[in-house]
Amino acid sequence: MAGIRGVSVLFLSLACKLVKAQNGTDNLQYVDQLIGSANGGNVFAGATLPYGMAKAVADVDSGSNQGGFTTENGNVTGFSTMHDSGTGGSPSLGNFAFFPYAACPSDDVNQCVFPKKSRKIPYQGDSVKASPGYFAITLSSGVAVDMTTAQHTSLFRFKFPAASNGTSPLLLLDLTDLSDSRQDNATISVDADTGRMSGSARFLPSFGTGNWVGYFCADFKGADIRDNGIFANTRASASVKSLKISRSINNYPLPGGGFIRFKSSPADGVLARIAVSLISEEQACNSAESEIPNFDFDTTHNAAVDAWREKLSPITLSATGVDKSLITNFYSGIYRTMVNPQNYTGENPKWDDGEPYFDSFYCLWDSFRSQLPFLTINDPNALTEMLRSLINTYEHEGWLPDCRMTLSKGYTQGGSNADVILADGYIKGLKDGIDWDTGYDAVVKDAEVEPYDWCCEGRGGLDSWHNLGYIPTQDFDYKGFGTMTRSVSRSLEYAYNDFCIAAMANDLGGRDDDVKKYTERSSNWRNLYKKDQKSFLFNGQDTGFVGFFQGKYLNGTWHNQDPLWCSTIDPNSSRVCSLQNTGQETFESSLWEYGFYVPGDQAGLISLYGGPANFVKRLDYLHDQNITYIGNEPSFLTVFQYHYAGRPALSALRSHFYIPRYFSPTHAGLPGNDDSGAMGSFVAMSMMGLFPNPGQNVYLITPPYFESISIKSPVTGKTATIRNVNFDPSYAAIYVQSATLNGEPYTKNWIDHSFFTEGKELVLTLGRNESSWGTRVQDLPPSLSEYTGFNGTIGGGNNGTAGRFRRWGGVVGLKDVDVEGLAGRL
Numbered sequence: 001m002a003g004i005r006g007v008s009v010l011f012l013s014l015a016c017k018l019v020k021a022q023n024g025t026d027n028l029q030y031v032d033q034l035i036g037s038a039n040g041g042n043v044f045a046g047a048t049l050p051y052g053m054a055k056a057v058a059d060v061d062s063g064s065n066q067g068g069f070t071t072e073n074g075n076v077t078g079f080s081t082m083h084d085s086g087t088g089g090s091p092s093l094g095n096f097a098f099f100p101y102a103a104c105p106s107d108d109v110n111q112c113v114f115p116k117k118s119r120k121i122p123y124q125g126d127s128v129k130a131s132p133g134y135f136a137i138t139l140s141s142g143v144a145v146d147m148t149t150a151q152h153t154s155l156f157r158f159k160f161p162a163a164s165n166g167t168s169p170l171l172l173l174d175l176t177d178l179s180d181s182r183q184d185n186a187t188i189s190v191d192a193d194t195g196r197m198s199g200s201a202r203f204l205p206s207f208g209t210g211n212w213v214g215y216f217c218a219d220f221k222g223a224d225i226r227d228n229g230i231f232a233n234t235r236a237s238a239s240v241k242s243l244k245i246s247r248s249i250n251n252y253p254l255p256g257g258g259f260i261r262f263k264s265s266p267a268d269g270v271l272a273r274i275a276v277s278l279i280s281e282e283q284a285c286n287s288a289e290s291e292i293p294n295f296d297f298d299t300t301h302n303a304a305v306d307a308w309r310e311k312l313s314p315i316t317l318s319a320t321g322v323d324k325s326l327i328t329n330f331y332s333g334i335y336r337t338m339v340n341p342q343n344y345t346g347e348n349p350k351w352d353d354g355e356p357y358f359d360s361f362y363c364l365w366d367s368f369r370s371q372l373p374f375l376t377i378n379d380p381n382a383l384t385e386m387l388r389s390l391i392n393t394y395e396h397e398g399w400l401p402d403c404r405m406t407l408s409k410g411y412t413q414g415g416s417n418a419d420v421i422l423a424d425g426y427i428k429g430l431k432d433g434i435d436w437d438t439g440y441d442a443v444v445k446d447a448e449v450e451p452y453d454w455c456c457e458g459r460g461g462l463d464s465w466h467n468l469g470y471i472p473t474q475d476f477d478y479k480g481f482g483t484m485t486r487s488v489s490r491s492l493e494y495a496y497n498d499f500c501i502a503a504m505a506n507d508l509g510g511r512d513d514d515v516k517k518y519t520e521r522s523s524n525w526r527n528l529y530k531k532d533q534k535s536f537l538f539n540g541q542d543t544g545f546v547g548f549f550q551g552k553y554l555n556g557t558w559h560n561q562d563p564l565w566c567s568t569i570d571p572n573s574s575r576v577c578s579l580q581n582t583g584q585e586t587f588e589s590s591l592w593e594y595g596f597y598v599p600g601d602q603a604g605l606i607s608l609y610g611g612p613a614n615f616v617k618r619l620d621y622l623h624d625q626n627i628t629y630i631g632n633e634p635s636f637l638t639v640f641q642y643h644y645a646g647r648p649a650l651s652a653l654r655s656h657f658y659i660p661r662y663f664s665p666t667h668a669g670l671p672g673n674d675d676s677g678a679m680g681s682f683v684a685m686s687m688m689g690l691f692p693n694p695g696q697n698v699y700l701i702t703p704p705y706f707e708s709i710s711i712k713s714p715v716t717g718k719t720a721t722i723r724n725v726n727f728d729p730s731y732a733a734i735y736v737q738s739a740t741l742n743g744e745p746y747t748k749n750w751i752d753h754s755f756f757t758e759g760k761e762l763v764l765t766l767g768r769n770e771s772s773w774g775t776r777v778q779d780l781p782p783s784l785s786e787y788t789g790f791n792g793t794i795g796g797g798n799n800g801t802a803g804r805f806r807r808w809g810g811v812v813g814l815k816d817v818d819v820e821g822l823a824g825r826l
C-alpha cells in the first residue's frame with residue numbers, strides 16, 4: 001500500500017485504528033489465481049465457488065496440467081468443468097470439455113477437427129484473466145472464451161471473431177478427461193430441438209483405486225440452432241443423435257462426443273451451460289436449471305464474487321508500507337485453502353443419510369499440517385462440515401479416508417493422519433452436529449484394527465506396532481497388505497497419530513486407559529533412534545551430527561539408510577523416494593528431515609539431540625544446507641520448531657528466509673505442488689504470525705508480516721488482533737522484545753485457539769535483535785516430556801527449575817497418568 005507512505009503520522013495512526021472496522025470488501029483485489037500456474041505449482045487457476053464442484057478453466061497440454069491450465073505455453077485442448085488444484089501425479093479430472101470453432105472449413109462439419117490431440121491450438125499469451133469466480137482467455141483462432149460457475153454448473157461464453165459473422169460457429173463437447181482415463185460405454189445424447197446434450201462416462205481417479213461415473217447436462221443459448229449431432233473419432237454427423245462409445249484399443253480413449261452448430265455468430269457470443277453430477281443426468285440438468293436458470297453471466301459471476309468476498313472477509317490488515325506483492329501473496333494463499341476440498345453434498349451415490357459429503361481431500365497427508373487448521377480459524381463452519389463428512393465416510397466405508405477423490409479411496413502416504421485432523425478440530429472446540437463419539441471410534445479403529453488392504457486407509461504392521469513398538473523394515477505382516485516401505489516415516493507418523501488419539505481421549509474424558517495406552521505408544525518414535533548413527537555429505541565430509549532415526553528389522557538389527565538419501569541435496573536422481581515398492585524407509589524426504597518429526601514431544605527430542613543449543617544447530621543445518629525441501633509439506637513445521645528450543649526469534653528469521661524467496665506472487669512462485677492449498681496455507685499462516693502444531697491447541701507466535709492483522713471469528717463474531725509495535729516493513733526488526741495479551745504482559749511464545757474465539761489482542765513490540773522474550777522454559781509450548789538442558793542464557797533457555805510443562809494446551813493436565821516413566825523411556 002505504497003500510497004499511504006506519504007501521509008502524516010497523525011493520519012497514519014488514525015488509519016491504523018480504522019482498519020479494524022474494514023469489512024474485507026477489498027480483499028478480493030489481492031487474489032492472484034495465476035500464482036503457481038507454472039513451475040509445478042499445478043494450481044487450479046480458473047473459475048469456482050469456494051469448495052465448488054464446478055471448476056471451469058481452459059485445459060492445456062503442458063507437462064504440468066494437473067489443474068487444467070498452466071501459463072507454460074501449452075496448447076488449449078478444451079474447456080472442461082471439473083478440476084482439482086495443486087495435485088501431483090496424473091492430471092486430475094478435466095471432464096466433459098467444450099471446444100469452439102468460428103466455422104468449419106467449407107461449411108462442412110467433417111472439416112472441423114474433433115480429436116483432442118489434433119484440435120488443440122495456442123492461446124494469446126496476454127489474454128488470460130483470472131479473478132475469483134472468473135476466467136477468460138482468447139485462442140489463437142480469435143475465439144474469446146470467458147467463464148464463471150455456480151456450485152455444480154459452469155457457464156462458458158464463446159465470442160467468435162467479427163470476421164466470422166455470416167458463418168456457423170460450432171461447439172463440440174468431448175467425452176474426455178485430462179488424463180484420458182475414460183472407460184468403456186460413455187454415452188451422449190443430443191436433443192435436436194432444444195440442443196440439450198446429456199450423458200455420462202466412467203473415469204479413473206488420479207491417485208486412487210476403483211472408478212467413478214460422472215454425468216453432465218449441457219444447454220446452449222445466444223443463437224438459433226442450425227444443426228447438432230455426435231462425433232466419433234474424426235467424423236461427425238447431424239443425422240445421429242446419440243452415441244455409446246468404447247474406450248477403444250491401443251489404450252487411448254476414442255474421441256467421441258456431441259456437437260452443435262449455430263445459425264449465426266452474434267456479437268455477444270453464445271453461452272454454453274454445463275452442470276455435472278455424480279448421481280444422474282437428471283440431477284445434473286436440475287442443478288443447471290436451478291443454479292443458472294437464465295444463463296445470466298453477470299448474475300452468476302456476481303454471486304461467485306460475493307461468495308469469495310465473504311470467505312476472504314474474516315482477515316483484515318493494516319499493511320502500511322508493505323509492498324502490495326506481499327498482500328497479494330497472503331490473500332492468494334488464503335484463497336487457495338478454499339478451492340479444495342470440494343463440497344459434493346447431495347452428490348454421493350454411495351450413501352446419503354443427510355450428512356455433508358466432501359471430496360477431493362487430496363491428500364490429508366498434505367492438508368493436516370496447516371490447511372485444515374487454517375480453516376478452523378477462517379472458515380470453521382466449512383471445516384465442521386468436512387469433519388462430519390470424514391466421520392460419516394468412516395461410518396459407511398469402515399475407515400477414515402487418507403486421500404479421497406471422486407468417491408474413490410486414494411493412496412495413503414504415511415500415517416492415518418485423519419486422526420490429527422479430528423483431534424485438531426476437537427481440541428479447538430468445533431461442535432455443531434459433529435458426532436465426536438463416533439469420531440473417536442474412528443481414530444481408535446485406525447490405531448487398533450489393520451485393514452486387509454492398507455494401501456488406502458488405516459495403518460499397516462499393527463501387530464509389530466503394538467508388540468515391538470515400531471514398524472520394522474521389511475516387516476512380517478500376514479494380516480494386511482500394502483507397500484512395505486517407509487518404515488521410519490510411518491513409525492513417526494503413527495506415533496504422532498497415537499499422541500493425537502491420547503489428546504482426544506484426554507479431552508473427551510472417561511477414557512483413562514486409552515489416554516495411558518496411546519500416550520505410551522506416542523513415544524514409540526524413541527525405538528527407532530540410533531544414537532551412534534552418523535551422517536556424511538555426499539563429498540564425504542562429516543556433518544558432525546550423531547544420532548538419527550533409522551530403520552530397524554524385526555530381529556532388532558538396524559537397517560542402514562544414509563540419512564541424506566531423498567533429501568534435496570541427494571545427487572542421485574534415480575533414487576526412489578515416493579510410494580513405489582522400491583522406495584526408501586522415509587517417504588518423499590530424508591531421515592534428516594524426519595529427524596524433527598516428533599510434534600508431540602519436542603522436549604524429549606531436544607534432550608535426545610543434546611539440548612537446545614545442539615537442537616538449534618541441527619535445525620539450522622537442515623535449512624542452511626538445503627537438506628529440507630520447502631516445496632513439500634514435511635518441511636512446514638521445521639521452520640518454526642526453534643520455538644521449542646527457546647529461540648522464537650530464529651523461527652521468525654527462518655520464515656522470512658523462505659517467504660517471499662521461495663513463495664512469491666508470480667506464476668512460477670511456488671516451490672512445489674500447491675497440494676490442494678497446503679502451500680497456500682503455509683504462506684497464509686506464516687505471514688499472519690501464528691503457525692499451528694496441528695492436533696494441539698498451540699499456535700507458535702512470530703510477528704505478522706503486516707503492521708496489524710485482525711481475524712473476526714465467523715463463529716463468535718469476536719475479533720482477534722495481532723499488532724506489531726515498531727513495525728518495520730523492511731523486516732529488519734522481526735524479533736519480539738516483549739508482548740502483551742489483552743494489555744497484560746505475555747511471555748509465552750505460543751497461544752491457544754481461544755485467542756480467536758474470544759477475540760483477544762496480542763501486541764508484539766519488535767526490535768532488530770533477538771531478545772529474551774519467549775525463551776524461558778515456562779514460555780515454551782507444551783510437550784509430552786520435561787524440557788531439560790536449558791540453562792538461562794539466550795539459546796540456553798531457562799535454568800530448568802520452572803517445573804514441568806506438558807501439552808494439552810494448559811487446559812487439562814495429564815493428571816491421572818504416569819507419563820514420567822514413559823517420557824524417560826528409551
Ligand SMILES: *[C@@H]1O[C@H](CO)[C@@H](O)[C@H](O)[C@H]1NC(C)=O
Nearest residue numbers: 021022023024025026310313
Ligand atoms: C463493506 O464496506 C463497504 C465500503 O466500506 C460498504 O459499502 C459495504 O456495505 C460493507 N458491507 C458490509 C457487509 O458491511
Ligand SMILES: *[C@@H]1O[C@H](CO)[C@@H](O)[C@H](O)[C@H]1NC(C)=O
Nearest residue numbers: 061062073074075120121122
Ligand atoms: C501448439 O500448436 C501449434 C500449432 O497449432 C504447434 O506449432 C505447437 O508446436 C504446439 N505446441 C505444443 C507445445 O504442442
Ligand SMILES: *[C@@H]1O[C@H](CO)[C@@H](O)[C@H](O)[C@H]1NC(C)=O
Nearest residue numbers: 183184185186202244245246
Ligand atoms: C459396457 O457395455 C457392455 C455391453 O452393454 C458390457 O458388457 C460391459 O460390461 C460394459 N463395460 C463397462 C466398463 O461398463
Ligand SMILES: *[C@@H]1O[C@H](CO)[C@@H](O)[C@H](O)[C@H]1NC(C)=O
Nearest residue numbers: 162163165166265266267268
Ligand atoms: C453481422 O452481419 C449482419 C448483417 O450481415 C449485421 O447486421 C450484424 O451487425 C453483424 N454482426 C457483427 C457482430 O458484425
Ligand SMILES: *[C@@H]1O[C@H](CO)[C@@H](O)[C@H](O)[C@H]1NC(C)=O
Nearest residue numbers: 051343345346356381382385
Ligand atoms: C455444502 O453444500 C450443501 C448442499 O448444497 C450446503 O447446504 C452447504 O452449505 C455447503 N457447505 C459449504 C461449507 O459450502
Ligand SMILES: *[C@@H]1O[C@H](CO)[C@@H](O)[C@H](O)[C@H]1NC(C)=O
Nearest residue numbers: 473474553554555556557558
Ligand atoms: C536381522 O535381519 C536382517 C534382515 O533380514 C539381517 O540382514 C540381519 O543379519 C539379521 N541380524 C541378525 C543378528 O540375525
Ligand SMILES: *[C@@H]1O[C@H](CO)[C@@H](O)[C@H](O)[C@H]1NC(C)=O
Nearest residue numbers: 571572573574575576577582
Ligand atoms: C542411485 O539410486 C539407484 C536407485 O536406488 C541405485 O540403483 C544406484 O546405484 C544409485 N546410484 C549411485 C551412484 O549411488
Ligand SMILES: *[C@@H]1O[C@H](CO)[C@@H](O)[C@H](O)[C@H]1NC(C)=O
Nearest residue numbers: 568569623624625626627662
Ligand atoms: C542452497 O540453495 C541455494 C539456491 O536454492 C543456493 O543459493 C545455496 O548456495 C545453497 N546452499 C548450500 C549450502 O548449498
Ligand SMILES: *[C@@H]1O[C@H](CO)[C@@H](O)[C@H](O)[C@H]1NC(C)=O
Nearest residue numbers: 735737766767768769770771
Ligand atoms: C544489536 O546487536 C548488535 C550486535 O549483534 C549490537 O551491535 C547492537 O548494539 C544491538 N542493538 C541493540 C538495540 O541492542
Ligand SMILES: *[C@@H]1O[C@H](CO)[C@@H](O)[C@H](O)[C@H]1NC(C)=O
Nearest residue numbers: 612613791792793794795796
Ligand atoms: C548455556 O547455553 C549456551 C547456549 O547453548 C551455551 O553457550 C553456554 O555454554 C551454556 N552455559 C552453561 C553454563 O551450560
Ligand SMILES: *[C@@H]1O[C@H](CO)[C@@H](O)[C@H](O)[C@H]1NC(C)=O
Nearest residue numbers: 776791792798799800801802
Ligand atoms: C532459575 O530459575 C528460577 C525460577 O525461574 C530463578 O528463581 C533462579 O534464580 C534461577 N537460577 C539461576 C541460577 O539462574
